[in-house]
Amino acid sequence: MRNEEFKLFNIETLSKYDKFTSMFNTENVSVKNVLPNHLISRYEDDLNEAESLLKQADKQNYINVFCSNRKINSRLFSAKIDALAYRAFLEIEKNEAIRKNLKSFKAYNGFCNKVSYNLTGTSTGRLIVKKGSPNILTLPNRCRKIFESRWSSNGMLLSIDFKNLEPRLIRKILNQKVEGDIYEEILNKIEFKKEIDRSLIKRATISVLYGKMTPIEGLSKDRSDVILQKTKEYFNIDSILSIAENSNGEEYRKNYFGRPLKNIDELKQNKIINNFIQSSAVDISLMYFNELIDKINIELSKPVFAIHDALVIDVHKDYIEELKNVIRSGYENKKLGNFPIDMTNFTTGDKLID
Numbered sequence: 001m002r003n004e005e006f007k008l009f010n011i012e013t014l015s016k017y018d019k020f021t022s023m024f025n026t027e028n029v030s031v032k033n034v035l036p037n038h039l040i041s042r043y044e045d046d047l048n049e050a051e052s053l054l055k056q057a058d059k060q061n062y063i064n065v066f067c068s069n070r071k072i073n074s075r076l077f078s079a080k081i082d083a084l085a086y087r088a089f090l091e092i093e094k095n096e097a098i099r100k101n102l103k104s105f106k107a108y109n110g111f112c113n114k115v116s117y118n119l120t121g122t123s124t125g126r127l128i129v130k131k132g133s134p135n136i137l138t139l140p141n142r143c144r145k146i147f148e149s150r151w152s153s154n155g156m157l158l159s160i161d162f163k164n165l166e167p168r169l170i171r172k173i174l175n176q177k178v179e180g181d182i183y184e185e186i187l188n189k190i191e192f193k194k195e196i197d198r199s200l201i202k203r204a205t206i207s208v209l210y211g212k213m214t215p216i217e218g219l220s221k222d223r224s225d226v227i228l229q230k231t232k233e234y235f236n237i238d239s240i241l242s243i244a245e246n247s248n249g250e251e252y253r254k255n256y257f258g259r260p261l262k263n264i265d266e267l268k269q270n271k272i273i274n275n276f277i278q279s280s281a282v283d284i285s286l287m288y289f290n291e292l293i294d295k296i297n298i299e300l301s302k303p304v305f306a307i308h309d310a311l312v313i314d315v316h317k318d319y320i321e322e323l324k325n326v327i328r329s330g331y332e333n334k335k336l337g338n339f340p341i342d343m344t345n346f347t348t349g350d351k352l353i354d
Helices: 002-008 014-021 037-057 062-067 084-092 096-103 143-144 165-173 182-187 198-210 223-233 235-244 269-295 317-328
Strands: 154-160 299-308 310-316 331-333 337-339 341-345
Touching: 002 037, 002 062, 002 317, 014 037, 037 341, 062 269, 084 096, 084 143, 096 143, 096 341, 143 154, 154 165, 154 269, 154 317, 165 182, 165 198, 165 223, 165 235, 165 269, 165 337, 182 223, 198 223, 198 269, 223 235, 235 269, 310 317, 317 341
Parallel strands: none
Antiparallel strands: 154 310, 154 341, 299 310, 331 337
């Protein structure tokens, strides 16, 4: 597992030993257990060198965050499959990519394989599933009916997710207040607010944070420019860019918590901001998920999936109200303060917390 940490910081000292473990179909093989005896001493020297390089590179102690977040893989349970719904979806689905995805959820004794995530497979840490794992991240929402509670009609799959995580995160990193609904706050800064709705502000936010300042479809250029400018001012884009693109003279930029971002040659401002915020949001999400799992009654609530900024939990009906009370307090991060959390029905999307 230590190899993941070295990989994060581009430390290749031990890569020459990969050939000794690659033949095993598991990540838990100790290199020392498969090395020829005459190489063990050399390996130990190389390991000490890699540890020293890691300590020098990780000035923000990000490895502590990473190792804590990585625990999510050991804390999830298998999801129950509704056999009739599963067969029906396979039968009617014409898209071969979706059919292949559905097949990854094939049930054994009523449950699919446990989902497992690769936390180092993307440059930002955005979750992807490991090879051979059911791919919940790309399963269309309409296919969620293949799942059922392990408690049948006495349970429900619930999605516990952040409200406007990435936009909210920008404001908090810049020590700016977020009183309530971010999109409503921006809307209230626009003179002609009564003539537009919240959805336009949401589109403007996505455009400003992750795209280009192109006119908003359905509005005149003048009004579009006003909304985009107000949105840019609200998020103080120049300030967040200054933080996101700063490498402090190192070979890589980092996210808010110190995770290396392999984008030092990237020049496009929207991509630099996107990488920084997306990566920081991944860490915030996993911090909360692991903390939440510590709090809940694991006998009556089984976490089954992490879907970016949402944790899906199979909950017994007798525990739903108590879980709501836990969720209502939000997530209190030591550095950034409180993040509000939503609870919805995983299958239908219906909100369960006002």
